[in-house]
Amino acid sequence: MDFSERKPAMMQLLQEMVETESPTYDKEAVDEMGAIVIREAKKLGAEIEIHPHKEFGDNIIARWGEGENGILLIGHIDTVFPLGTLEMQPFYEKYGKVFGPGTLDMKSGLVIMFTAVTALIERNEMPNRPITMLFNTDEEMGSYESRKLIEKEAKKHALALVFEPCEYLEGTLHTWRKGTGKFTIRVQGKSAHSGGAHKKGLNAIEELSHQIVKIQQLTDYEKGTTINIGAMHGGRAINIVPAYAEAEGDIRLTNLKEYVRVQNYICSLKSVKKEAFISVWCILNRPPMPFNELMENTFNKAKKIADAEGIEIHAGGSGSASDANFVAYLNIPVLDGLGTVGEGFHTEDEYFLLDSFISRAELAATLLRDW
Ligand SMILES: [Zn+2]
Incomplete structure (x- = not known):
């Protein structure tokens, strides 16, 4: 034709x-x-x-x-x-x-x-x-x-x-x-004046940063799994200890077992600073x-x-x-x-x-x- x-x-x-x-x-x-x-x-x-x-x-x-x-x-x-x-x-x-x-x-x-x-x-x-x-x-x-x-x-x-x-x-x-998934991690800390009451605050951005480093390491090129934290938000000004921070990430994988591994990890995150509160949302979008x-x-x-x-x-x-x-x-x-x-x-x-x-x-x- x-x-x-x-x-x-x-x-x-x-x-x-x-x-x-x-x-x-x-x-x-x-x-x-x-x-x-x-x-x-x-x-x-x-x-x-x-x-x-x-x-x-x-x-x-x-x-x-x-x-x-x-x-x-x-x-x-x-x-x-x-x-x-x-x-x-x-x-x-x-x-x-x-x-x-x-x-x-x-x-x-x-x-x-x-x-x-x-x-x-x-x-x-x-x-x-x-x-x-x-x-x-x-x-x-x-x-x-x-x-x-x-x-x-x-x-x-x-x-x-x-x-x-x-x-x-x-x-x-x-x-x-590849299949795709996505997740959001929210951290609740405690705000305080960065000069007058630094000790009383709980820096949500700091806590989130610890978590991000760990999550990025779930990437496994050999298995075809990649994690990308592509966006993060938190804090209002440099003189306030931030009470809130969140990060959004993308998951790519070649088999569903890998999704389970990543999801389990993300859903059982423990805060580095004891009083920080972490909540997560994780979903598989398209299967591989x-x-x-x-x-x-x-x-x-x-x-x-x-x-x-x-x-x-x-x-x-x-x-x-x-x-x-x-x-x-x-x-x-x-x-x-x-x-x-x-x-x-x-x-x-x-x-x-x-x-x-x-x-x-x-x-x-x-x-x-x-x-
Ligand atoms: Zn298209």
Whole structure:
């Protein structure tokens, strides 16, 4: 399948999507982005289901057919970029690279989903099985609200394809991903004047610092576990002994045992200064997605199909998690990283390679047709 003549239409839809900014926390903005997705799916004759949400944008499902053995395409329509980012970081193409907030993660992936189905319908090659698209709206904040919907839909399908970007320039798929967790540690001390009553105070920042050093050491590169205290707050002024301090951390892991080890440690922290009070909150967000037998079989099948069409794909992985992790955890075949290939996602330099826009749409259409 040659998709090069589809490039202008793909770029036009992408520009509209990128210029409709959709930060996760802004429901109104995300719903505007949702309206574009609904319009595109309706044009292709899909049945639309809207799953309303009060805080985040409404989740959307588009269906072509119902029944067994279907393929689920997953994409999120929110981005990490606040409203107004577009003014400093406009949508543009230069030297084969396409820039703009959310171009890579993952509005180009959404366009690929639509392009693949458009092409199959036009060529009269839609497969004889249900095709479903699921668009969620809180992925960049952990998909806590859309997880159930993703799981419910995944269970109804034989395969899930996730159109997150590919972070490597070689153009690999994500056949493994780390799991993620997060935690907060709060320390309550006692405030006092730093000059007049230093002894009476209990410095919460000092206590927290002891704890942070210990927690950071839970990192175990060999096992693929990393801990990152990424934010801390505490104190008001240098002449007050701080009564309160807190730190927030991120956990990445390749197996659930490691999460248990880290969680147990964090939940049983003992204060260095006896009178200090420590409270913790720790949660697993996305379970790890290992390169196990099921994943190997799924990838090999995809590779066979892609090879027959002359498309090269490779197996790869990522230290970051996505909604594919939820699907893999249910032992349902899933492939991720089917979006465009690029660099700098979540930054002002985010871009994707224009060539990959076309080749990935061809790959998606081929997988849908021949799976
Ligand atoms: Zn993403």
